[in-house]
Amino acid sequence: MLTDDFNRADNPSLENGWIELETTGAQVAIESNQMCFVDTSDVQNLPIATRTFTQVESGNVVWEFDFNWQRNGDEGRYRLFMQLGDDNLMSDTDQDAGTGINLLWTNLDGTQEMLGYRTSGVDHGIEVISGLTRLRIDASQDTFTYDVFVDGIPVQVGIPFDNQVNLNTVRLFTDALNEIHFTGRCFDNLTVQTGTSTGIAPEIISAPNIQAGLWQPYVYGVNAAGEPAPAYTLLSAPIGMNIDPISGVISWTPGMVGPVAISVRAANSFGTDIQDFVIGVTSVPQFTCSLPVNVMPLGDSITVGKSSGVDDLSKQISFRKDLWDSLSAADYWVNFVGSQVNGEFYLGFDAQHEGHGGWTDSQIAANVYDNGGENWLSQTPADVILLHIGTNALNSDPSDVENILDEIDQYENDQGSPVIVLLARITNQVPYNSVVTQFNDNVMAMAQSRINTGDKIIMVDMEDGAGLIYSLQTAGDMWDSLHPFASGYTKMAREWYPALSNILPICP
Numbered sequence: 001m002l003t004d005d006f007n008r009a010d011n012p013s014l015e016n017g018w019i020e021l022e023t024t025g026a027q028v029a030i031e032s033n034q035m036c037f038v039d040t041s042d043v044q045n046l047p048i049a050t051r052t053f054t055q056v057e058s059g060n061v062v063w064e065f066d067f068n069w070q071r072n073g074d075e076g077r078y079r080l081f082m083q084l085g086d087d088n089l090m091s092d093t094d095q096d097a098g099t100g101i102n103l104l105w106t107n108l109d110g111t112q113e114m115l116g117y118r119t120s121g122v123d124h125g126i127e128v129i130s131g132l133t134r135l136r137i138d139a140s141q142d143t144f145t146y147d148v149f150v151d152g153i154p155v156q157v158g159i160p161f162d163n164q165v166n167l168n169t170v171r172l173f174t175d176a177l178n179e180i181h182f183t184g185r186c187f188d189n190l191t192v193q194t195g196t197s198t199g200i201a202p203e204i205i206s207a208p209n210i211q212a213g214l215w216q217p218y219v220y221g222v223n224a225a226g227e228p229a230p231a232y233t234l235l236s237a238p239i240g241m242n243i244d245p246i247s248g249v250i251s252w253t254p255g256m257v258g259p260v261a262i263s264v265r266a267a268n269s270f271g272t273d274i275q276d277f278v279i280g281v282t283s284v285p286q287f288t289c290s291l292p293v294n295v296m297p298l299g300d301s302i303t304v305g306k307s308s309g310v311d312d313l314s315k316q317i318s319f320r321k322d323l324w325d326s327l328s329a330a331d332y333w334v335n336f337v338g339s340q341v342n343g344e345f346y347l348g349f350d351a352q353h354e355g356h357g358g359w360t361d362s363q364i365a366a367n368v369y370d371n372g373g374e375n376w377l378s379q380t381p382a383d384v385i386l387l388h389i390g391t392n393a394l395n396s397d398p399s400d401v402e403n404i405l406d407e408i409d410q411y412e413n414d415q416g417s418p419v420i421v422l423l424a425r426i427t428n429q430v431p432y433n434s435v436v437t438q439f440n441d442n443v444m445a446m447a448q449s450r451i452n453t454g455d456k457i458i459m460v461d462m463e464d465g466a467g468l469i470y471s472l473q474t475a476g477d478m479w480d481s482l483h484p485f486a487s488g489y490t491k492m493a494r495e496w497y498p499a500l501s502n503i504l505p506i507c508p
Helices: 320-329 361-367 399-415 434-452 486-501
Strands: 002-004 019-021 027-031 034-039 048-056 060-071 079-085 099-108 111-119 122-128 131-140 145-150 153-160 167-175 182-195 200-204 211-213 218-221 224-227 231-236 249-252 258-268 271-282 293-299 334-336 352-355 384-388 420-425 457-461
Touching: 048 182, 060 079, 060 099, 060 111, 079 131, 099 122, 099 131, 099 145, 099 167, 111 145, 111 153, 122 153, 153 231, 153 258, 167 182, 200 258, 224 258, 224 271, 320 334, 320 486, 361 399, 384 399, 384 486, 399 420, 399 434, 420 434, 420 486, 434 457, 457 486
Parallel strands: 200 271, 211 271, 293 334, 293 352, 293 384, 384 420, 420 457
Antiparallel strands: 002 182, 019 048, 027 034, 034 182, 048 167, 060 131, 060 182, 079 099, 079 167, 099 111, 111 122, 131 145, 145 153, 200 224, 218 249, 231 258, 258 271
C-alpha cells in the first residue's frame, strides 16, 4: 500500500520514495504539504514524478488522490498525465509504454479541462473537472479494467487498461503545459491500496418499458443491484437517447416509428450486466379523410429519379411511384405535390414532386418558402414533406438542412398550416463515404433537438435502414457513385412507407 499526504513542507525535495525527472524549465516541489508542479514552461513530457509500490498481479487496486488544477489562461494545447503502470516497462520518452491506467487532463476536441483516458494512443473524454477534485480509480488486475469516480460519483466504468500490465508505479507528468496559464497545479492525499475482491457484481433487476409513442417522452429507470453502486451506460441507442450514469434513468423523445434496439450496461469494478430490449414506437393518424393529404417529395436528383437506368424523363420515377402504389393499395388518400413533373408516362401515377437535379441543401432552403426564391410551399402547399437532401456539395455541416426546417416552420406560422417533415438520413455513395455518415449523424442530432421542443419531424434511415447495397448494379443497388438503380429506389420506397403510413388515416 502507498500513502502520501506530502507533509514535508520543511523539505523542498521529493522524498518518501518519490523520484523526479526534470530539466531546465521543469520542476516538481513540495509546497504547503502538496506535490506541486512549480515549473513546466511548455517542456515536452517533463517534469516527471514517479513512485513505486509493491507489485500487484491479481485482485483489486484502489488509487485515490486530490487533484487541484485549473486553467485560467488561454492555452490550447496541454496535457497532464496521471498513470499507474509497470516500472519495468514504462519509459521516460514514451507517454504510453507500460501503462495500465492512463488518465490525462487536456483540451479534447475543443473542450477545455477534460478528464480523459488513453487507449492505443487515442484520447477519450470522461468529464470536465476544474479546481479541487477528489479522484478515485478502482482497478481490477484480473479483468484489466478500471472505473473512475469524481468526488465519489462513478463517471466511467469498465475502461480497458491501455496495456495489460502488472501495477507497481505511480507516474505524474505534464506535456507542453505552461504553468502561467494554470493555477493550483498540485496533488495531495495520494493513496494506492491493494487487496482481494470484496464487492458484488451488478445485476439488472428492472424490466424495461417496451412501448413508446411518436413525439411522446419516454422514460425508463434502469435499476441494478451491486456493490459498489454500478454506473450505467448506453451501448446501443438512437441519437438523442440519454441515460443518467448514476440513477440509470433513460430519457428520450422518439422521432421515428417502428422497432428500436437498445442495449444498456450496468458496471462496477467487480463485473458487468447488460440488458438488451426493443422499444416499439407507434403513432396515431395525424389527418382525417375529409381531404387528401398533400405530400411533397423534396430534394435533388435522387428525388427526381435520375440515373435509375432510364433516360426518358417521363419515366423517371425515383422512389415515388413504388411509394404511391403501396399507399394507394392500402387505401391511403394522398396527393403528391410540387412544381416538377417526372414519371407522367405511367397512368394513374401522381408524378408531381419538388426534386431538383444538382441542387444543394442551401439552394433548397432559399426556395422552399418566402426567402427570395420560388416559394414552393406557397405555390403547392404540403401537409407532409419527404426531405432527402445533402448529396450535392456534401459536407458534415447540418446548418443548411436546419435552414430548410426553419423555412418550413415559418410557413406553418404564417399560414397556420402544420407540416410534418419526414427527414431522411441520405443514401451513401460508391465508394462508401464517411462524410455522408457524419452529415447524417449531425442532421439527426439537430433534428432530435427540435423534436424535443415540439417540432413534428420523423427521422427515416435511408442510409442503412433501407438496406441499399452500396455497389454498382447488378451486384448492388447503385447506378453510379451517387444515384440508386431501380432496385435501390424500390428499397427507399419501402423505408418511406411505414414512416408515412403511420400518420395517415385509411380512407377506403
